[in-house]
Amino acid sequence: xxxxxxxxxxxxxxxxxxxxxxxxxxxxxxxxxxxxxxxxxxxxxxxxxxxxxxxxxxxxxxxxxxx
Amino acid sequence: xxxxxxxxxxxxxxxxxxxxxxxxxxxxxxxxxxxxxxxxxxxxxxxxxxxxxxxxxxxxxxxxxxxxxxxxxxxxxxxxxxxxxxxxxxxxxxxxxxxxxxxxxxxxxxxxxxxxxxxxxxxxxxxxxxxxxxxxxxxxxxxxxxxxxxxxxxxxxxxxxxxxxxxxxxxxxxxxxxxxxxxxxxxxxxxxxxxxxxxxxxxxxxxxxxxxxxxxxxxxxxxxxxxxxxxxxxxxxxxxxxxxxxxxxxxxxxxxxxxxxxxxxxxxxxxxxxxxxxxxxxxxxxxxxxxxxxxxxxxxxxxxxxxxxxxxxxxxxxxxxxxxxxxxxxxxxxxxxxxxxxxxxxxxxxxxxxxxxxxxxxxxxxxxxxxxxxxxxxxxxxxxxxxxxxxxxxxxxxxxxxxxxxxxxxxxxxxxxxxxxxxxxxxxxxxxxxxxxxxxxxxxxxxxxxxxxxxxxxxxxxxxxxxxxxxxxxxxxxxxxxxxxxxxxxxxxxxxxxxxxxxxxxxxxxxxxxxxxxxxxxxxxxxxxxxxxxxxxxx
Ligand SMILES: Cc1cc2nc3c(=O)[nH]c(=O)nc-3n(C[C@H](O)[C@H](O)[C@H](O)COP(=O)(O)OP(=O)(O)OC[C@H]3O[C@@H](n4cnc5c(N)ncnc54)[C@H](O)[C@@H]3O)c2cc1C
Numbered sequence: 001x002x003x004x005x006x007x008x009x010x011x012x013x014x015x016x017x018x019x020x021x022x023x024x025x026x027x028x029x030x031x032x033x034x035x036x037x038x039x040x041x042x043x044x045x046x047x048x049x050x051x052x053x054x055x056x057x058x059x060x061x062x063x064x065x066x067x
Numbered sequence: 068x069x070x071x072x073x074x075x076x077x078x079x080x081x082x083x084x085x086x087x088x089x090x091x092x093x094x095x096x097x098x099x100x101x102x103x104x105x106x107x108x109x110x111x112x113x114x115x116x117x118x119x120x121x122x123x124x125x126x127x128x129x130x131x132x133x134x135x136x137x138x139x140x141x142x143x144x145x146x147x148x149x150x151x152x153x154x155x156x157x158x159x160x161x162x163x164x165x166x167x168x169x170x171x172x173x174x175x176x177x178x179x180x181x182x183x184x185x186x187x188x189x190x191x192x193x194x195x196x197x198x199x200x201x202x203x204x205x206x207x208x209x210x211x212x213x214x215x216x217x218x219x220x221x222x223x224x225x226x227x228x229x230x231x232x233x234x235x236x237x238x239x240x241x242x243x244x245x246x247x248x249x250x251x252x253x254x255x256x257x258x259x260x261x262x263x264x265x266x267x268x269x270x271x272x273x274x275x276x277x278x279x280x281x282x283x284x285x286x287x288x289x290x291x292x293x294x295x296x297x298x299x300x301x302x303x304x305x306x307x308x309x310x311x312x313x314x315x316x317x318x319x320x321x322x323x324x325x326x327x328x329x330x331x332x333x334x335x336x337x338x339x340x341x342x343x344x345x346x347x348x349x350x351x352x353x354x355x356x357x358x359x360x361x362x363x364x365x366x367x368x369x370x371x372x373x374x375x376x377x378x379x380x381x382x383x384x385x386x387x388x389x390x391x392x393x394x395x396x397x398x399x400x401x402x403x404x405x406x407x408x409x410x411x412x413x414x415x416x417x418x419x420x421x422x423x424x425x426x427x428x429x430x431x432x433x434x435x436x437x438x439x440x441x442x443x444x445x446x447x448x449x450x451x452x453x454x455x456x457x458x459x460x461x462x463x464x465x466x467x468x469x470x471x472x473x474x475x476x477x478x479x480x481x482x483x484x485x486x487x488x489x490x491x492x493x494x495x496x497x498x499x500x501x502x503x504x505x506x507x508x509x510x511x512x513x514x515x516x517x518x519x520x521x522x523x524x525x526x527x528x529x530x531x532x533x534x535x536x537x538x539x540x541x542x543x544x545x546x547x548x549x550x551x552x553x554x555x556x557x558x559x560x561x562x563x564x565x566x567x568x569x570x571x572x573x574x575x576x577x578x579x580x581x582x583x584x585x586x587x588x589x590x591x592x593x594x595x596x597x598x599x600x601x602x603x604x605x606x
Contacts, residue, residue: 039449039456047466 004064005057069354070278070313071192073124076199076213083231083238091115091210092409094229094242096217096255099126100191101377101394102248103198107145108402110208111518114409117240118202118209119231121216125195128354129276132188132309132317133292133388136176137479137501138395139183140574144517146204147197148183155187156310161292163473167299170461171468175476180557181504182511186476188290188311190276191391220245220255222371243409245373246401251361253379259370265363266437268384270444271322272358273331277341278315279350283308294473296443296458300343305443305473307386308344315353318344319385321443328357360384362437364429368397369422376401381429383436386443386474393432396480397425403572407596412535417597420487428480435475442472482575489591494579495563502574505558507541508551512558515539515551517574520592522583525553526564531585536569536592571595 011018025041026034046055082089093109095102098120106118134142134151142148163171175185202209212231219230227245231238247255256263282288293308295301307319320340322331330336337355364381368374377394401421407413445451460467482488483499491498505512516523521537524530530538530548538548541558553559562568567583568576569591578591 035452036456039452040460043453043457043460043467043470 002064002067004061007061069128069192069276071190073127073192074196076123076211078123078214078234079212080235081210081212081215081233081238083240084233084236089117089210089240091117092243093117093246093405094227094240094244095119095246095248096229097247097249097377097379098122098195098199098211098213099248099250099377100131100195100198100391101398102246103195103202104142104145104395104398105246105248105376105402106209106211107198107202107205108398109406110202110205111145112403112406112410113208114406115208116210117242118211119215119217119229120211120213123213125199126191128356129190129192129311129315129317131191131194131385131388131391132311133392133476134187134189134194135388135392135477136181136183136185137477138392139187140502140504140513140517141395141399143182143513144399144574145198146201147194150197151187151189151194152183154193154312155189156290156312157184157187158290158292158310159185161294161473161476163468163471164293164295164298165458165461166295166297168462170458171471180506180555182506182513183504186292186388188309188317190311190313190315193312217249217254219258220373222373224371227372243372244405246405247373247375247379248377249379251378251382253375255373256365256375256379259373261365261370263363263365265361265433267361267363268359268440268444269324270359271326271328271331272360273318273320273322273337273340273355274358274385275318275320275337275341275355276311276315276353277318277345277350278313278353279345279348280314281348282310283316283318283345283348283350284310296471296473301340306344307473322357324444326357328359332357360440362433362440364426364433367422368425369418374401374405374418374421376425380425381433383432384440385436386439387432387436387476388474389432389436389477392477393428396428397421399573400425400428404597413596414598420485420597424480424482424485424487427482427485431480432477439472439474487571487577487595487597488575489569489578489594491579493581494566494568494576495561496568496576496579498576498578500576502570502576503561505553505561506555507553507558510551512541513574516570517572519572520577520595521570522567522588523562523570524567524583525559525562526566528565528567528580528583530567531583531588533585533588533592536588569595 093116095118106116139148159175161173216232218232221228226243229240290310295306304321309317368380376397383389404417457467457470479501481499488498522530524540540550542553567580569578571577577595
């Protein structure tokens, strides 16, 4: 098993709203535009998290599914 | 091609060719900035060296232009800092543009109270000429031999035998230590078969110095560092502009991957590229070269009696100006240690601390240089995407500006946590940190402190008399040692009130004391000199 952190839910019951908002943000975009949006979103979220260790833990977890 | 008036240095027939001998503990291979500075540092400590160079002129073409504050402070100690400051172009602001719009600006020294500015731009040939002039002031201690190529060496355990080829024949010379300051393609490194590994960047860069009366910076001739991502005059690539003395400007242009270096280095190809930047203002190309950059270092800098310093030990891409500036920090670190070992003041182990401390410095420089070059030359579509979105957002998002990397400029390396430093939580400035300058009396802290182990008391702290340790008081009064005022409060502001700092001869903080006792200072001194802890009878 690749190394990953198991994350409990932090959505406070608003998970469906957040997921829908995520999809809505991509509506009508080409694939390239969607990729660009995701890149901006990742950068914005990384900045909002701020802490380098937390970001790297999230990256490790995301990456683990590609291994 | 450059208009600089090079002086051809003469070949002087050495005694070895006529059966004579030279007594010098240190042989230095290479009279680039690092070898020259090394010889001066040793000479200032009374240690003699023979300095070999295969050439007979200083740096052909400009190469290094940006000299960092820390380097200037070291050069101040070596006697060329003020001359560099006077001739060089002082700057501290960098601006990054995306397209035509400025997206980020940084000020590298936003405060007063320092003898030297954040940066001085000065062509490498001037720097080497100043160092050479200075080296000539020690005719008894520095034996400079031009047109003398080191072709072989043999580490004989007790010393090194160096083989030299000259226009008038070959000879050998014996020294206790050999310093390989023979540059990025170090023949010493090759001869020893040492692994030099790291990263090579595929992209080529055109580096061009142009001379022009009118300024390419526009109406105001701005001594700043201007960097463009995707400018209209060089679409899809990056560009860098710097001002140098003598109306010379440095332009770096990123070329296409796979660009043909020969073709790109011709005036036919370069002139239109420069015209695209400067318009129809008249200019002359002073020097140009096409480079592919590497970030590489040796696994170890000390190999028995052979010691590597400067580009022979580590090379970086120039974005961040960490090459020559890193090498001068090698000199600063090695000079006092080697002198202390050669004169028997410290054990040989002190030289190993050079290896450890400066490998750390080189790793830091490589990390920063490689990241900057990587940001400029994305290696995959996703890297390109992250970069372009960062640049897009940087127009109005402050957080994204911080991610733009056009080079993180050379900063003094911290040696915190290494064994020569005595750990202590008591001061504002941590052990390992390089000296922070301040105006004191009618001079500067760097001038008072650098060069020898020095204990400095800030405010009302009394300094004990300890053998081999110089004492200086700031904002205090005593007849026991020299004291200097802190009229503007910079020194106390930077170091804190009522603290004593022990500085190493290279100006790094070795220890901090709230109450300095003779025993405590002596222990920190021994530690800084790499001596085994001396057991006292009481133990
Ligand atoms: C385009 C460019 C821009 C740069 N910009 C900057 C900058 O802005 N700031 C900065 O700090 N650094 C910069 N650098 C890096 C800087 O130029 C080098 O780090 C610096 O020259 C290293 O000095 P050195 O003495 O170690 O080596 P070198 O300058 O290469 O000197 C080595 C010397 O050894 C001699 N030699 C070699 N083999 C032998 C032999 N067998 N026998 C005798 N002599 C020998 C050579 O002739 C030469 O004189 C830049 C480099 C380049 C290429």
